Amino acid sequence: MNITPKWWHDAVVYQIYPRSYCDSNNDGMGDLRGIISKLDYLKTLGVNVIWLSPVYQSPMDDNGYDISDYQDIAPMFGTMADMDELLAEAKQRDIRIIMDLVVNHTSDEHPWFKEARKSKDNPYRDYYIWRQPNEDGGVPDEMGSVFGGTAWEFDEQTGEYFLHIFSKRQPDLNWENPKVQEEVHKMMNWWIDKGIGGFRLDVIDLIGKEIDKKITGNGPRLHTLIQEMNRATFGDKDVLTVGETWDATPEIAKLYSNPARDEFSMVFQFEHISLTWQHGDKWSPIPLDLPALKRVLTKWQVELADEGWNSLFWNNHDLPRIVSKYGCEGEYRVPSAKMLATTLHMMKGTPYVFQGEEIGMTNVAFPSIDDYRDIETLNFYKVRTENGVSPEDQLAAIHVNSRDNARTPMQWDDSANGGFSDAQPWINVNPNYTHINVAQALDDPNSIFYHYQHLIALRKAMPVIVYGSFEPVFEDHPAVFGYVRANDDVRVLVLSNFTRESVTVDLPESLQAEQVECLISNYTAPSTLAQTVTLQPYESFAVVLPA
Template identity: 85%
Template sequence: MAPKWWHDAVVYQVYPRSFCDSNNDGMGDLRGIISKLDYLKTLGVNVVWLSPVYKSPMDDNGYDISDYQDIAPEFGTMADMDELLEKAKQRDIRIIMDLVVNHTSDEHPWFKEARKSKDNPYRDYYIWRKPNADGSVPDEMGSVFGGSAWEFDEQTGEYYFHIFSKRQPDLNWENPKVQEEVHKMMNWWIDKGIGGFRLDVIDLIGKEIDNKITGNGPRLHPLIQQMNRATFGNKDVLTVGETWDATPEIAKLYSNPEREEFSMVFQFEHISLTWKNGDKWTPIPLDLPALKRVLTKWQVELADEGWNSLFWNNHDLPRIVSKYGCEGQYRVESAKMLATTLHMMKGTPYVYQGEEIGMTNVAFDSIEDYRDIETLNFYKERTANGVSPDAMLAAVHENSRDNGRTPMPWDSSDNGGFSAVQPWISTNPNYPQINVAQALEDKDSVFYHYQKLIALRKSMPVIVYGDFQPVFEEHEKVFGYLRCDDAQRLLVLSNFSGEAVDIDMPAHLCGVEVEPVIHNYEAHTYLPTQVTLKPYESFAVLLPA
């Protein structure tokens, strides 16, 4: 595979409304991001993925776009956006935009026109169906956010389709005019100097509603290839598609360079392992051997025919230290362990804001304290159908999207230094103990561990391009693997438990002097026949060639 600049890059996701509030209105903004660019430069990242800042009524926190070429007033102005691009460029940081083209807001001018009449020129920009003979919905397809995927429009007497909120009508990608409009808009942003796109739920644009197909429809890849040719294909940018149902075989279709689609995709198989039967609101404990099988599968299958994205967290997910680590006694150790486990793999790592300081889930006392539309809808729906409020609130504490959306705590002052006023969603109560200022002062903090991991990726080709070889594959508590190229062999071992674990080292890996690369306890310089890993201990060492 030909080297690309994003192969050794590390991406930092900013959720703008929760990152930094510059004008004290309780909501983060573009100028707040600008003020923290030096912090991101210190961390070492060279790409920022910006969650949507487009004009929007904010029904789904900006993932419902009403104008693709304007900025939401809550976040600032287009002049602020231009300044962010320029000042990030001065620090060798590229900005990738979060782009939602499966659907728009119901306040987008296209949809306002579409619902005026059945013969409006914009009618076919969206998906409409007549009611059944008895006036009922066209079919039983459900929305991801709960309820029916069909909403009746009184003015024209037909239903429109929405996979998400009823205020997020789906675009009709079978209409060439929709394709042309989206491509034109994407080129406008590329010409502004952005570093690429993260394409939200892009696997849904090839849907065939009448055949009950939403994800991975037969027209999906031709549409993406057409997008590639019309927009970013000949540009040196990073593109990553959000693809919830992707398998390694499907991911190869997206990310094999010969197919001319995307740089990489996000897949979520490793995230949904703690969802019983795929239901995030019925959480179950992590099965480590299952996690190892999933991550190993993706490392091996995409080794030569695609490229992996590496992530534990994002704006839709709970905090990983609370899910796969220990948010209490071993928070720092387990946060470092999870970071090492992920960042030593092959692929492009993504760091979600606050992950680098070991932020945890939040457990608000009342559902009234939550803001996420998905969380609120499902709480209402499940409790109405017999789930106890306490059980549902416990599931919310574990898996609500708001776990990742509490304000970034910059220091121990009121509201964590995020804002001088009450934020749009309350700050995690543990901000006096977990904040950026504290992390920067402590040379042994999670922050500096991430900083070192990021620097290692940029200095060690074996981390970027080396082969992946699992070890201790069936161990119940330890995740281990080798990264190897023609020059180096790197061994990574991680204890995923809160107990000390003795492991018998294979003969070809023990009895040797080793070079420590990174560790969260003391450095290992020699590997005996039996190694004792402390609770959540993790280390990487270079083995003799």
């Protein structure tokens, strides 16, 4: 398959978690006007897309992923006029806005659900999924919620249970009802007409669920529903669409992102993230197995080479900070953050940068569970400590993998609260803001920020990074990740040391050269490649090999 070039092929997306980005009115919450004030900063970084986590009207049970009105803005973030101004100001800087859209479920405060629970014959009843109690008067089945406990909540007024795969305040929509599809499509077109650049579709792989057959993700009707959405909304528009698909394999990802199938631009898959979850349990963290990480990333690069498109990411609002997870947040924070950036950004796909990643923000280890705000973190702390896990052990797991690691306020400078707000923030700032912040990064020509800026510029300047082939090297090496990107004109070798020790490798003859052009490096730029190459702790570089 010959890939038809799209604007998002050489784009770099920057994700903003609005409540933690910049507070313009000093109420402790980030907001839209705060984001507007930082657009020039993002223009300097070089990104040309912002993925905006939800700013819709919401009771904020799950920080905005529980939407009560898809076509209004939560007052804590501002007004629809502010949203319109953000779209206009971003457009002036050639930056597009991707809206984060949650259509697997709504808030229990959405008008549809308020109507649905009034009576069993209400016109909106079938917008949601209801079941009778079992023979004993209890939950219909043993399906569990992602946030812990049962996925069924009893509704006293109508005597039935409704499904909530997430919080009990996030009832699942019934996508088997054509009226639900029509309502969602109409709303999506309303946003497209406003001039947005596309959608990130939250847990979209769940909309094809078949509850009675115990199928949640990747149900048999899933791709039909997505194709219908494509035809009814964004299919003929020049927008970026990315689906969040936790269980996707490369074969499934091709179904989503092969242009011939008319579904999405790309999907997020998480196989490389869950490698440090013992038996798939994020609360039982284990060390990284680098050869396993290399196999996963290589598989996705190779399998989607000519069918579909990859998203490239280390971080998002649900994940720990990558420099703490796969790098070194202490002595080698700067070189390891640069190494991880180079490793990812030189691959084929569309890179995503999560706020603060570009300055090497780290995980936070709050001393008490009372310091945390994330519903998932709080629920699992309660469930697991009640089931025998010690508070100390569960808090240690939270320090590693809690979603709040990504949600502490953006660290702009070394003033109080990291320059995020003059008021007490909704969640505490990471104490290391005094030396890890944007002001410090902009003043240091060797900072992580400028490394990201350079990587973003390289992608826009070099088609080989966007469209070139991918060939792994040192596939079984326990410390070094290497690969070659190539097209008809150029070959680029990328080598990265994932450890705090110096490592020596023997290059195959095809990669040796008396003279190379170094594109980017986090140590001294190499000018030659002999048979033996020694990489310093967390050293990484990309070089152009002779033709």
